Amino acid sequence: MKSQLKIYNTLAREKQVFEPLVPGHVGFYVCGPTVYSDVHLGNCRTFICFDVVHRYLVKLGYKVRYVRNITDVGHLVDDQDDGEDKIAKKAKVMELEPMEVVQHYTNGFHEMMEIFNCNKPNIEPSATGHIIEQIEMVQQILDKGFAYESNGSVYFDVKKFSESYPYGELSGRVLDDLRSGTRELDGQSEKRDSLDFAIWKAASDEHIMRWNSPWGEGFPGWHLECSVMSQKYLGETFDIHGGGMDLKFPHHECEIAQSVASYGTSPVRYWMHTNMVTVNGEKMGKSNGNSIMPAELFSGDHPLLTKGYSPMALRFFILQSHYSSNFDISNDALQASEKGYQRLMNSYKVLHELEYASNGSGIDAAEEKEIQDLCEKCYDRMNDDFNTAETIAVLFDMSKKINSFKEKHIPISSISEDTFQLLKATFTEFVRDVLGLKEETTGDNGLTDELIGFILEMRNASRERKDWATSDQIRDKLTELKIQVKDGKEGVSWTVG
RNA sequence: GACUCCGUGGCGAACUGGGAACGCUCGUGUCUGCAAAACACGUAUGAGUCGGUUCGAUUCCGACCGGAGUCUCCA
Structure with missing residues (x-):
């Protein structure tokens, strides 16, 4: 109910x-x-x-x-x-x-x-x-x-x-x-x-x-x-x-x-x-002369900002507080939200790459219930006057579970396939359909994917040769280009940002 | 002046009459060739101040201090 x-x-x-x-x-x-x-x-x-x-x-x-x-x-x-x-x-x-x-x-x-x-x-x-x-x-x-x-x-x-x-x-x-x-x-x-x-x-x-x-x-x-x-x-x-x-x-x-x-x-x-958006505690208003325009936010070309922030990072930032609260914009807060947004979207990606597999070791009833409760909580929180801040908190709890499944800290077979599908559907629908958050793409028709895939293959080859100098050089250069390389158990993955 | 609302950790920010979420930051550990990521644990013995109600208040009531909004165009 x-x-x-x-x-x-x-x-x-x-x-x-x-x-x-x-x-x-x-x-x-x-x-x-x-x-x-x-x-x-x-x-x-x-x-x-x-x-x-x-x-x-x-x-x-x-x-x-x-x-x-x-x-x-x-x-x-x-x-x-x-x-x-x-x-x-x-x-x-x-x-x-x-x-x-x-x-x-x-x-x-x-x-x-x-x-x-x-x-x-x-x-x-x-x-x-x-x-x-x-x-x-x-x-x-x-x-x-x-x-x-x-x-x-x-x-x-x-x-x-x-x-x-x-x-x-x-x-x-x-x-x-x-x-x-x-x-x-x-x-x-x-x-x-x-x-x-x-x-x-x-x-x-x-x-x-x-x-x-x-x-x-x-x-x-x-x-x-x-x-x-x-x-x-x-x-x-x-x-x-x-x-x-x-x-x-x-x-x-x-x-x-x-x-x-x-x-x-x-x-x-x-x-x-x-409620109103404030800047340094003062209401942002067309006639107050303290407006920050979206273009300034994206480019970071504003005295208050040290860098640019993406539209989705702002959307996430906004939804991290309740609509009826005052909302103060600051560079530090934006930065924290940007990180959080990336973390959430990373779990989103991980979830969609996860596949359910039963190994016959049996289902953990407590784990099963915990996941189901989290799914229901999403509705409870939104039902409470559209509390997006609390909903996001629940989604982060789900993120931990998702990442644990991926890293095999929790065997995915400890929950039933139905519960896994419920988790997948609920998480996806709340992130994408309800909060309206989407992955930000580079918009280059997959060229980046192909290129980085190739570069990482080369790096893997040098790693197999234990040529750490080369593999680290590749990684450092990619990091410089804001591409984060993640060596996982199941192979290497990467994210922008 | 009138009417609202707010004051929570290093930062942002929720909920709640009885263990103070979540994100960022920081620390430790697991993992790793190393790092990152991920995961685990830890980080406010205290919620502007002072009273009151209560067995018990951050949460209810009152006063005060501080901040904001509306009363004029503004989302």
Whole structure:
């Protein structure tokens, strides 16, 4: 009997047993990037974590509809009335058509997701592709009386809304506290209340991104696209909504308010939030100027790094901590993770080269049970709010077993063939399918394999002649080239790194 | 100021009301021509500080100290 999946629901502030709305199916929405700049490692962490969530849900047998949006309009530089659209601003700076900016950074984002081995969502809707639906939602909210028009813009009436429904439940905000924290509106403002937010924004004359609407030419407000697109593809209520912690307020709070205002029900059953990536203890943010970009990580071309690290090493590093914890990036930590990742993948390789053989010496019941327990633990740990850190710890315990089988410290015949196959399947599926880790190849169509195989043959020949000078010279040179030679009982093997 | 969260070995990082995982590092041993790898064993008598609850707390409660996040755009 396997344990049940539990998810820490940020709305309820507790771990809850996951029960999908429709048995066997999961509606899963993740807030994607605003495509006006390159993604940094903080962005990547969130998407990698939710990639694992998605992968595990699939592993559990759910039919998952995974929606991750692209925000390509509406995200203002600030919340002032003269706030500029982020995409439009970048377009001006780069002297490009706004959609060129969008396409450029969307491509870059997709490329990174591919490099980090993240599965593609089932639907990746963009805000500009859903202008009509957004206008409809604005109209619905107006019809319900929870919004008002002002100079061609439409604002969500937070005060009015809060008289009928709770506002601030997700982020734990109290309206009066919020209001006291904001500065007074000047006479120029179109808003009735400082807490109101734009759901439709009138376009000024020079604004390039504009659409016709019942309120004149304009563009949709930032929070609206997620409400509209999640509703369109997952329904008025769906199972899981994920995003970074920094989106909790105001973005997700506003999403809830918009959905409740337009059709009366809270949209999400389980809210999940990933914690922030920090550098020297400070949040990595686009506006903080401390971003580390994936390219800098790979090349090592960054003041904080002494060398480059591979995409999979970073992925492994990220998964070694829980998604809800702060995650500090440092060179030392990366280095430790890189080693660990290599160790794990080495066991992965060893496991696939292992063959079961019975020698009739009988099965060791304790060993048998230990292996079976480890396999079950993988599920237990992941079921506990996707605890990848603990899952990896179990996989390392399995690694020891795998290596012991290989080195014949434990005879492989001490477990049954069924248990061996269980170990093989579980280890493989958790490393490859759930955590999404893969072996990093040199991508040269096996030429390296052939070459090194040949060189090692030559070395073996000199070893048989006891010509240690030559064999050591070959080994030292290979080591210099970052190729590690391992002389085992069953012959020689090698790994890069 | 308000609201959250965190403070665990040399480093990273989990879990837990009753033996402090796992990875890296370091040490010893087995293996090996040697080395590496692998395996085995060891490495925090202690979990920011001070109180309280408890037979018993790192784990629950309170205070304090330190750090972070959100309250404005951010994954």
